[in-house]
Amino acid sequence: DIVMTQAPLSVSVTPGESASISCRSSKSLLHSNGITYVYWYLQKPGKSPQLLIYRMSNLASGVPDRFSGSGSETDFTLKISRVEAEDVGIYYCGQLLENPLTFGSGTKLEIK
Amino acid sequence: EVQLVESGGGLVQPGRSLKLSCAASGFTFSNYDMAWVRQAPTKGLEWVASISTGGGNTYYRDSVKGRFTISRDNAKSTLYLQMDSLRSEDTATYYCARRGFAYWGQGTLVTVSS
Numbered sequence: 001d002i003v004m005t006q007a008p009l010s011v012s013v014t015p016g017e018s019a020s021i022s023c024r025s026s027k028s029l030l031h032s033n034g035i036t037y038v039y040w041y042l043q044k045p046g047k048s049p050q051l052l053i054y055r056m057s058n059l060a061s062g063v064p065d066r067f068s069g070s071g072s073e074t075d076f077t078l079k080i081s082r083v084e085a086e087d088v089g090i091y092y093c094g095q096l097l098e099n100p101l102t103f104g105s106g107t108k109l110e111i112k
Numbered sequence: 113e114v115q116l117v118e119s120g121g122g123l124v125q126p127g128r129s130l131k132l133s134c135a136a137s138g139f140t141f142s143n144y145d146m147a148w149v150r151q152a153p154t155k156g157l158e159w160v161a162s163i164s165t166g167g168g169n170t171y172y173r174d175s176v177k178g179r180f181t182i183s184r185d186n187a188k189s190t191l192y193l194q195m196d197s198l199r200s201e202d203t204a205t206y207y208c209a210r211r212g213f214a215y216w217g218q219g220t221l222v223t224v225s226s
Binding site for chain 2: 039049054060090101103
């Protein structure tokens with residue numbers, strides 16, 4: 001199984017500042033078709049997860065452009081610029097390259 | 113607007129069965145692979161099973177193979193998860209999700225306890 005390792009476990013950010021969350025996969029997520037199958041999700045308190053970034057760097061519909069994704073074949077970063085109060089929740093990376101689909105353990109973002 | 117609405121959760125004794133449903137609307141259901149993802153209380157996300165557009169291909173995590181069955185009725189735009197021989201470790205909120213997990217339902221809680 002592909003293991004997704006996230007860091008840090010939690011992050012506390014002042015509104016208006018930036019935050020970065022890292023995710024590392026135990027295997028390359030780069031498919032032969034050139035697509036890197038890493039995704040980012042946010043689960044706000046008491047809500048279902050929502051898609052933020054798909055295929056490593058593509059912003060999902062309706063997601064503010066303060067969110068961005070980048071990375072290589074095994075190391076990925078979600079960056080949140082100008083953090084707002086509404087960004088609180090748990091962020092998960094996930095790989096959709098192969099079954100079993102797996103997720104990181106989550107990074108909790110709090111506002112200072 | 114894409115909507116996924118799960119139902120069928122509840123309290124069930126170990127060893128018993130439960131069938132979850134997910135009613136889809138707002139998109140052409142038959143065009144998309146679908147999946148079930150669960151989340152144990154205070155825990156992270158765990159993929160459970162996926163099914164192809166026509167239902168001919170299904171995939172399961174090892175811990176539910178032989179106990180859970182994912183299926184779909186494209187005419188009714190509904191996804192199902194038949195859960196047999198339930199165990200306490202199956203206790204979780206179960207979400208249905210569209211391919212890529214771009215859309216999620218609100219979840220239905222399954223509690224396995226005597």
